[in-house]
Amino acid sequence: xxxxxxxxxxxxxxxxxxxxxxxxxxxxxxxxxxxxxxxxxxxxxxxxxxxxxxxxxxxxxxxxxxxxxxxxxxxxxxxxxxxxxxxxxxxxxxxxxxxxxxxxxxxxxxxxxx
Amino acid sequence: xxxxxxxxxxxxxxxxxxxxxxxxxxxxxxxxxxxxxxxxxxxxxxxxxxxxxxxxxxxxxxxxxxxxxxxxxxxxxxxxxxxxxxxxxxxxxxxxxxxxxxxxxxxxxx
Numbered sequence: 001x002x003x004x005x006x007x008x009x010x011x012x013x014x015x016x017x018x019x020x021x022x023x024x025x026x027x028x029x030x031x032x033x034x035x036x037x038x039x040x041x042x043x044x045x046x047x048x049x050x051x052x053x054x055x056x057x058x059x060x061x062x063x064x065x066x067x068x069x070x071x072x073x074x075x076x077x078x079x080x081x082x083x084x085x086x087x088x089x090x091x092x093x094x095x096x097x098x099x100x101x102x103x104x105x106x107x108x109x110x111x112x113x114x
Numbered sequence: 115x116x117x118x119x120x121x122x123x124x125x126x127x128x129x130x131x132x133x134x135x136x137x138x139x140x141x142x143x144x145x146x147x148x149x150x151x152x153x154x155x156x157x158x159x160x161x162x163x164x165x166x167x168x169x170x171x172x173x174x175x176x177x178x179x180x181x182x183x184x185x186x187x188x189x190x191x192x193x194x195x196x197x198x199x200x201x202x203x204x205x206x207x208x209x210x211x212x213x214x215x216x217x218x219x220x221x222x223x224x
Contacts, residue, residue, distance in 0.1 A: 004157075035214075043158070043201070043214035090157045098206065100146045105157025 002027065004106035006091050012112045018079040021109045025072050025093030031055075032074040033103065034066060037088040046089075049074055050097040078111075086113045118202045123219040132189045134218050136202030139183050144206035147178060147185045150214070152199045158214070161200075162187065189220075197222045 005024045013019050025032050033056075034046040045058040049068035066076040072093075078085055088110050092103035119137040126132045138147070146165050150158035162169055164176040164185070175188040189196055199217040 042216050043152075045214075088155075092157065100148075100163070100206065102148075102160040102163070103150075103158075105159065108155075108157055 004091055004093050004104050006089075006106040006109050008109060009107065010110045010112075012114060013081050014114055015081055015083060017081050018077060019081060019111060020075055020077045021089055021091075021111075023074045023076075023091030023093075023106060025074070025091075026104055029093035029095055029104070030072050031094045031097040031101065032068055032072065033092045033094075034074070034076050035090040035092065036060070037090060037108070038086075043090070046076065048097055055097050081113045083113050086111060118204055118215045120200075120202055120215060120218045122216065123221065125221050125223065126192055127223050128193055129191050132192050132196070132220060132222075134187045134189075134200055134202075134220070135184055136187070137184045138202070138204045141182050141204055142206065145182075145204045146206065147176065147182075148203045148205070149174070149176065149187045150201045150203065152201065152217070158201060192220075192222045194222050194224065196220060 007022045031050045033048040035043050037043045046060055047054055047066050048056045052068045063079045068074045088108045090105050090108045092105045094101040094103045146163055148163040149161045151161050152158040162171055162174045162176045164178050166178050169176045177186040199219050201214040201217040
């Protein structure tokens, strides 16, 4: 079974631009979560989607948004990029939402904002 | 959601047993305890999950005392490839943990 895939793997953007990251979950998984990882803040939860609906949201500004499609694929968008948005963005999928369900992580998208 | 506290780092040698303890004083009745492992430049990988007492799988054991305010991940006979960051998460079926916390950086030496 194929794992979680994320595209692109690397991205360089300029302050003020916007970016869209894509995540394809493991086949059969209906829940997709997004995390931001930085050396200073560690691994922080952004949001979780299930059945095309956002179920949980972390403490991030409204510039961070996401969506999920009917095939469970998910995208996240960051508008008006700031230098502090430089991070590894990880997507994880699970059968169902909630911590009790094992999450499978993708390799991440490394975003650099200059 | 329950906040977790773990040691920042630990050192060990190959072949030794390593025990990493996580404190979660505010754990709720419906919360499960989950541990993940992360290597550099990779996403975290699920290790083990439990609710109470002891859980064992092919890679680790998880010990949870009766009050569930802490948990201990036990890695038997570690090898160099176990060098990684280990995260403890606490959460229930309804809500995803908001943060993985800072984790414990385990360094295994020959």
